[in-house]
Amino acid sequence: MAALNKNERIGAIFTKPKNKGDKLGWVAGTLSFEIVHFNHPQRSGDILVATNLNDTKNAYGYAGTHFSTGVAGHGGSSPYETDIRLLASGPDFRNSIRSDLPTSNVDIVPTILSLYQLPIPKTMDGRVVTEFLQTRVKPKASATKDVIKTEVTHPWGIYKLSAEISVMNQYRYFDFSKVERQVFQGCGVLI
Secondary structure, three states, X not given: OHHXXXXXXXXXXXXXXXXXXXXXXXXXXXXXXXXXOOOOOOOOOOEEEEEOEEEEEOOOOOEEEEOOOOOOOOOOOOHHHHOOOOOOOOOOEOOOOOOOOOOOHHHHHHHHHHHOOOOOOOOOOOOXXXXXXXXXXXXXXXXXXXXXXXXXXXXXXXXXXXXXXXEXXXXXXXXXXXXXXXXXXXXXXXX
């Protein structure tokens, strides 16, 4: 784990939780699979690694460069990759509405099931995005932010990892993670 923590191309590192619901992973300095909804008993590996990022602007003026090059993937855990817009159109959706409430891809299926008045399985993650619907009662909820921090010290320095989570009622949305390395004098960082 020390080699992953030291490599500046590596961003957030996630591992299984010690106990169900834990926000920190069982390995020191990692976040739990629970906070990124990756804790599947049959389908998850032992370690999930996101590429690191920085705030450098690209040729088009957009901030958010990460160290992954020449490969395809599902994105990382930076705010530039996780902050996407949810767009919906149709007779059941309100026109030109913006909301500060968090949404995620897991909210799409419950919303569609609701529109067709079909049962939503209790085991399904996600919520009905009523704030966007014409005929539904608009939620009076608001979201709060939860910041989770962890760090681990190695002979070369300190690996610090944080994640921001939006919380709305019983729903938790992963916003982004951020890594900081504090390198002790005389110790380099792997590239």
